[in-house]
Amino acid sequence: MKSLGCWPQHDSQRTGRWNPSLLGWSAFLALLLFPMMAWAGGATQAMSVEYRDIPGVGSRNVVWVVAQQHLLLAGFVLGVPIFAWVCEIVGWKTKEARYDKLAKEFTKLLTSAYATTALFGGILLFLLIGLYPKLMAYLTDMFFPSFLLYCLLFLLETATLYMYWYGWDYMQGNKKAFHLFLGFLLNVFALGIMIVPNSWATFQASPVVVADGTAWERAWAAMQNPTWWPVNIHRLIANVVLGGFIVGAYAGIRYLLAVSKEEREHYDWMGYVGNFIGVFGMLPLPFAGYWLMREIYQYNQQMGITLMGGFLAWLFILQAMLIGVLFLGANYYFWMGITHRIPGSESQYRKPVMAMLVVLLLCLGVWMTPHSLVASLEEARKMGGTHHPLLGVFGVMSAKMTVSNLMILVTFMSFIMYWRAGKQETAGWAKAAKAIMGALLVLAGIAVVVLGVWGYFVPAIIRINYFSVAQVLIVLFIMITFTPLTALLMKSAKTTTEMVWGKMPIRAGYSLVLNAVMVILLMSLMGYARSSSRVHWHIYGVMRDTSEYAFSPALGYAAAFMSLNTFVFCLLVAFIFWVATLGDKAKANPPHGKPIDVPGHAAPAMAGGSPRVGEKLE
Amino acid sequence: MKGPIFSGAIILVGVFVFLKFLLPLFTAPLPASLIYLYVALALSGIMIYGTMSAPSLEAFMGPIFRFLSGKGQTGPAQTARLAVLVLFPLLVGWQTYTKLAPSDLPPAENRTIHPAPPGEFVGLSNPYPKVPENIMMGKGLYAAYCSPCHGANFDGKGPAAPGFNPPPANFSDPGTIAQLQESYLFWRIKKGGVGLPVEGMPWKSAMPRWEVELSDEFIWKIIMGEYDGAGQSPRTWEEEE
Known part of the structure; x- marks a missing residue:
């Protein structure tokens, strides 16, 4: 229903074409005020207005x-x-x-x-x-x-x-x-x-x-x-x-x-x-x-x-x-x-990092592959349609769920690796625990892939209700078991190389x-x-x-x-x-080299002016 | 010649050659959009690995910076640098030109293959019981009306299939009817290619509008026969008994 209080429209809007008029945007604020006056005049018709x-x-x-x-x-x-x-x-x-x-x-x-x-x-x-x-x-x-x-x-x-x-x-x-x-x-x-x-x-x-x-x-x-x-x-x-x-x-x-x-x-x-x-x-x-x-x-x-x-x-x-x-x-x-x-x-972790990177890229390749490919007429003819006979299988949920679970698993392992880096486990059971974790990880990866492939051969409801849920539970199981286990391992571990903060390159920022x-x-x-x-x-x-x-x-x-x-x-x-951060700057660079005596919460919170930890309140 | 740049270049070329020339030996060629996507992924992987640590960054980027800055270069190295500085912008220009130049080829398609069905077809369920008689009847109707295009083996390779572009759907592919509910197939069979909504443009489907010739009962039974014959199950929200 056309609004009674509506403004006349430009043709391009009627047809739905996008005309990103710079003038329109720049006049936006002024226009916000103008309609208010126009609408005020139409107050008697307000109840019948559906859109403005x-x-x-x-x-x-x-x-x-x-x-x-x-x-x-x-x-x-x-x-x-x-x-x-x-x-x-x-x-x-x-x-x-x-x-x-x-x-x-x-x-x-x-x-x-x-x-x-x-x-x-x-x-x-x-x-x-x-x-x-x-x-x-x-x-x-x-x-x-x-x-x-x-x-x-x-x-x-x-x-x-x-x-x-x-x-x-x-x-x-x-x-x-x-x-x-x-x-x-x-x-x-x-x-x-x-x-x-x-x-x-x-x-x-x-x-x-x-x-x-x-x-x-x-x-x-x-x-x-x-x-x-x-x-x-x-x-x-x-x-x-x-x-x-x-x-x-x-x-x-x-x-x-x-x-x-x-x-x-x-x-x-x-x-x-x-x-x-x-x-x-x-x-x-x-x-x-x-x-x-x-x-x-x-x-x-x-x-x-x-x-x-x-x-x-x-x-x-x-x-x-x-x-x-x-x-x-x-x-x-x-x-x-x-x-x-x-x-x-670096030398210790280069190979695991490469392996994780390759898995991530392969998974990402699958996740990004559409079901219907963008193809020219000639390419589509050669493929026999917009579904590729081999890679078309990557386009459905079974594949997407599998690779997303694997990517989560890899990212979690990146974190575990970071956690363990520079430390040497000293617990007597450390070797056995690491072996079990390694075996579980491999088994989890295989299980996720097997369920993903199997998902193509069962009715959708079985895949949705059981296989996808099982994939998620497997990954969650790994996260829930590995985290406390690693924490226990790290509790008794000795630090071989101290972590140094502030040494990251600018590309990290x-x-x-x-x-x-x-x-x-x-x-x-x-x-x-x-x-x-x-x-x-x-x-x-x-x-x-x-x-x-x-x-x-x-x-x-x-x-x-x-x-x-x-x-x-x-x-x-x-x-x-x-x-x-203006407040911080003011504190860090006080005028005339004298520290600012900030009385409690004199600086407004919106300017980040809360007192620092350790500062006394008046 | 060795080093991370060389290894990276080998990987990139290897990925491209595999996708462009080797893979088509075993299956259909990949469209350029997909090859570009995978090569870009490989390139990003190389960049990530090459810039991870200070030594790897130096090993990876150092020679590139030194080559492009031209410090102390003489002879062939200097010529090579000049050639790169001239040829690279030309390559970019040529690529841009080929992308933008008017062509008589139709543009690449990103047609929506599975547009959403109209509201009146949503939530319909097959009113006929899945019993052998109905399935057999459905298969018989399929053989008479559908198999010329979709094939006796439900694989989209019927005798008339080569005449169509895009080709008839392959029902044995787990990415087709197994992803859909029966009501969706009912809509597509009943309304055919001409019944596709706006979002399904361009309407490139030679599927006849079967409601003209077949009753709803026949269509539901054909659907039953199709799933059974292709060894697939329709998407449902309840598990079958």
């Missing part, structure tokens, strides 16, 4: 960019408290001040990004109310009680974050336990803040029939839609990955800029922790993604095919490329860590930045896939999109927007972090 538009740019594009920025910022803001809190616990238990300092530095980044996240959330809300009034009226009617819950959670989260951040130094010593409890609450509220709006978005994709009842009963019924928990779990893990890699990139840039030995050591270590957190989250992420896709497919075959076999299937090939780069980048960083932080270890960019691009890509799988529905099968934007953009157009979103987010994060 922003000329020259397009309402969908504006919402796309703002929503993506909000989601990425929110992912960071909700992911960081998890590992900041864990880091703080580690510092508290081990009595190592560096962990506490690191946790505090994580939280500093969090406080800086928090306000911007809320700002983009507010902008998104205004845009949605203004541009999609009919949809928002429907969602408000359905979810209003949960809106109130969300507001309450937001208030609690904000209050807890303030206390957590500003009370950091005050709550040391015997008050630390309470500070840790605040960290726990922060994460509980953050989880709530994530899952409540997730229910609104997942309801749009997989709505359920909502029977009559009270407003709370209806809202609760709508929240419990089939993709709600798969998305919750997937996002929770992805937020940790995003947070870890962004923190890693922050450390990487600070490392590149560091001038003193202490700074280099600290940011080298912080980069390592960031990469570790990112990898740690990345390992179970494909499993969560698989569960989500399975639920989508089971919910609606049409949506499942649109995503995995239809016009969005190419996004999954791009996803494979990006995940591949992420895996390679994370492993590359681990391997560089071994060769640079543990002097003299760049690889941390690359990982962050890849994960941002990846989230932009798959966020688009999830959202566009609704095709021309606002609420799948319930409320049809009747605006002029009720079409799926071409993949090139979508990819351009994903790149734009990634670029804008990187700029935004760079700006926020720059602002966050």
